[in-house]
Amino acid sequence: MATTDPHRQTVISNLSRRKVLKGIVSTGGLVLAARVMPRGAQAGIVEAYATGAGAMSGGTVWNPQVFVSIAPDGTVTIVAHRSEMGTGVRTSLPLLIAEEMDADWSRVKIVQAPGDEKTYGNQDNDGSRSVRHFIQPMRACGAAARQMLEQAAATRWGVATAECQASNHTIVHRPSGRSLGFGELAALAAKLPVPAEDTLRLKDPSGFRYIGKGTVPMTDLHDITVGKAIYAQDVRLPGMRYAVIARPPVLLGKAVSWNADAALKVPGVLKILSIASTPMPAKYAPLGGIAVIATSTWAATKGREALGVVWDDGENKSYDSDAYATELAVRARAPGKIERDEGDIDHALANAAKVIEREYCIPHGHHASMEAPAAVARISNGKAEVWACAQSPAGARADIAATLGLEETDVTLNVTLLGGSFGRKSQCDFALEAAVISREMGGTAVKVVWTREDDIRHGFYHAISYQHVTAGIDATGKVIAWRQRSVAPSFMANFMPDPGRQSAGELGMGLTDLAFDVPNLRLETGEAKAHVRLGWFRSVNNIPHAFATQSMVAEVAAELGRDPKDFLLELIGRPRVVDPRKSVSSEFVNYDDPWEGHVIDTARLRGVVELAAAKAGWGRTLPPGHGLGIAVQRSFGSYVASVVEVAVDAKGELSVPRVDTAIDCGFFINPERIRSQIEGAAVMGLTVAKHSNIRFKDGRVQQSNFHDYPVLRMGEGAMDVRTHIVPHGVDKASGGVGEPGLPPFAPALANAVFAATGKRIRNLPIGAQLKG
C-alpha cells in the first residue's frame, strides 16, 4: 500500500550542499570541495568544438568533485543540474558522466542540484541548451572521475596507471586481470587531484554503452507511473499553509477594494494579504493582488471567491488584441527598419516579371503546461528555502534573494520536477509570490497554488505577430527578390524600457537567419509596443517566422506550378554556408553559440528536406481529401523538416493521419527521447495550428481554461509521427531537440491543407476556417 503519511513525502532527491558534506563524505565517498571551472569559448580537450556555454551565467563546470560521489557499496550518485520538464535531461546529462566512467547505470542514482550556478554551472533551461552546451563538460566530468579511479587502483596495486582501465563499474589491471570495484576505490580516489584538462582521455565512441543507444529509460519513469513523482504542486511541508491570489485581470491594475471579512468567514481561511505590483519593466516580479492564505487549497479558493475585489484597471485596460493585429498589419505593409539587406531589393522588385505578396498572422499563445505554476517557501532565521518547478532555478534563487533582501547564499532553491513548462516556468513570479507571502506569514511554510484560470490569464504570452512577405520572380521562374517584414512586440519589454520591436535574439530565430539563395533580400521589422507580459513559448519567434517563410515558399510554388518540395530545395540552393553576419544591420545572434562550428549549413537543411520527403513517400497517391505539405526550419542548432499528411472531410474537419519528421541535431545522446520530443512537437504544433488563440479585450485575457483555450486531445491527429534522425559523429556540435520540432509543423500542415483542399491558411489558428 502506498504511504498516506503526509509528512513522509519528499521532493525528488535534492542535493543541498549541507547534505553532501554531511552525508556522503562521512561515508568515504568521492566528494571534495567544489572547484569551479568556467569555460571559455576556446577549443581544447574538453571542448572539441567551441560553444556559447562559457558566456552563459555560471558557464560550465566539469569537476567530478561537484557532480559525482561514490559510496563504499559502489553506488554512484550523479548530480543532475538542469531541470526536468519532460525532455529527459535529468537522465541524459548524468548518462554522459556514467558513460565516460564506464559505470553500470543500474548502480547509478540521480540527485537534483538546487539552484546554484556558481557550483554547477549554468542552469537556465531555455533555448534547448542543456545538451548542446553540456555534452562536452559532462563527458569530461565522467572521464576525469574515471581517471581518478584508475589512478587510485594503480596506487593500490603499485602498478602503472596506464595498465589500469575502467570496465563496468570496476577498474581492471589488464596485465594481471585483477579488479577492484568503484566502491572499493572511492575513498582513495577522493583524495586525488582532479586531472588537468589536457590529460583527459574521452572514450572512443566505438566503446559507448549508453550514448546513442536509446536503451536507458527516464530516471523518473517508474515514479511517474505509480504517482510518486513529485512536482511543485505536490510539495508538502509540516504546518504548510495554502495560498491563492486574486491578481489584477489587467496588467498593472490595482485592487481598489475587497471584502476581507467575507473571505475570512470561509472556514479555513487564515489571512488576507495585499501583494504589491511592480511597474514595467518588471522582469518576473509578482503581478500583485490580494492573497488568501488558508489551511487548504479549497478553502483558499473559496476565500478568493468571497473577496469581491474591485479593480482599477489602469493604463493597459484598452488593450484589444484584435485591434492590435490590425495595427500590426498596417505596419507590416509599410517599410520598416532594415535588419538584413543583400542586393537591391527595390530594383529587383520593380523589375520582376511577377511579384507575389502575402500576409500571415499568428495570435498570442500560452504554454498551458499540465502543471500550473506552484511554489512552496519557508523562511526562518533569515534564510529562505523554496521548492519550485523552476526552469531557471539559479535565476529564481537570485530573484528571491533580491526580493527578500537576502544574500543568495541564504536562499536554497530546491528544484522539483516540472509538469511541463515550455518556457513559462523560466519566469519565477510564482516563486517570488510564495517567498513574499511566507515572509508576511512570519516564515510559515506557504504553497502558492496557481489554478488553471490563473495560469491562462496571467501568463507570459507568446507574442502576437504579423508577417508581410513579397517575392519577386524573373521571367524564367526564378525567385530573385525576397522581402519579409516581421512585426511583433518584444519580450525584452519585461527587462528594459520597451524597445518597441523584436530584439536581435528574437530576429535570429527565423528572420535574420533566413537561408534562401535569393540575390536580393531584405528583412525588416516594424514597431510594436508590448501591452502584456510576453515570454518565450517553445521555439519562440521561429513559430511565426517559419510559418510565414515556409507557407510563402509553397504559395509561390503553387503560383508557378512547381512542386513545393523541389521549389523549396531550389530556394535553399546549393550546399553552402549562409553567413548573415555580413548583411545584418546590427548584431546576429546565433542561438548563443559562436559562429564557428554552428554555421548555417544549407547541405544539412537540404538533407532533412530530402530525408523527410523520401521517408514520407513525397508524391505518393493519396485518398481524396488528403494532402501532403512540407516545411523546414533550422533552430537552436538543429535542422528539422516535416512532411504532414492532412485529411479534410466534407464538413471541413481536419485530421492528421501521418507525420514524417527528419531531424539533424548533430551528435546526440538518446534517440528514444528525440523521437519522444518530435512526437510531442507534432501534437503541440497541431495545437498551435488548429486551436491556440489567446485574445485580449479591455486588457483582459478572454480565455480561462481548456474549454475556451483548447489543446489537442487524442483522436485529433498526429498519432502516427515517424521520426528520422540524421546520424553524426561525436565531433558534430549537438543541437537542441526540445524546441526545433515545433516550427516546421504549422506551415507543413497549412501547405498540406492547400494541397488537399485548395484553401490557403494564412491566419492561425485554423479554427473553423475550413468549414462551410
Next chain:
Amino acid sequence: MKLRINQQERSFEVDPQMPLMWLLRDELGLTGTKFGCGMGLCGACTVHIDGKAVRSCITPVSSVTGEVTTIEGLSADGNHPLQVSWRELNVPQCGYCQPGQIMNAAALLAANAKPSDQEIVEAMSGNICRCGCYQRIFAAIKSAAQEA
C-alpha cells in the same frame, strides 16, 4: 466523515463540498492524483470510484459513497499491466498527466478488456497531455489489452 480509499478506511473533517481531489491531495497526501484544471476538462485528477473513472476535481467529498482507488492504490506493486506497458513504451515526457491517463485507461480496460481503436480514442479523449504523448498512450493501452 469516512471513506474507503485504497482499501483503507479514512476519517477526516472537511467541508463536505470540498472536491475529492483536494481531500486526497491536501488532507491525505495522496498527490499522485494531480490538479490540472479543476473543471473536469483534462482528466489529470482521475480516480476510480467502485472501479469507474471519475474526475475527482469536480466530485464533492459528500457525494462519494463508493470505494475510492487512486494511482497509489491501483496495484500493490506498481505493476498493473498498464503501468508496465507505460514503462515498456517510455510513454511519459513530463509525466504530470500520466497518473490520470493510467487511471482512466485502467477503468476502460476493466470494463472492456479488448477495446477497439475507436473505443480507446473515445475513452481517452477527456485526458489531456500537453507534452503530446498520445501516440504512445494509445500504443501502451493497446499493448496492455493484448497482454491481458
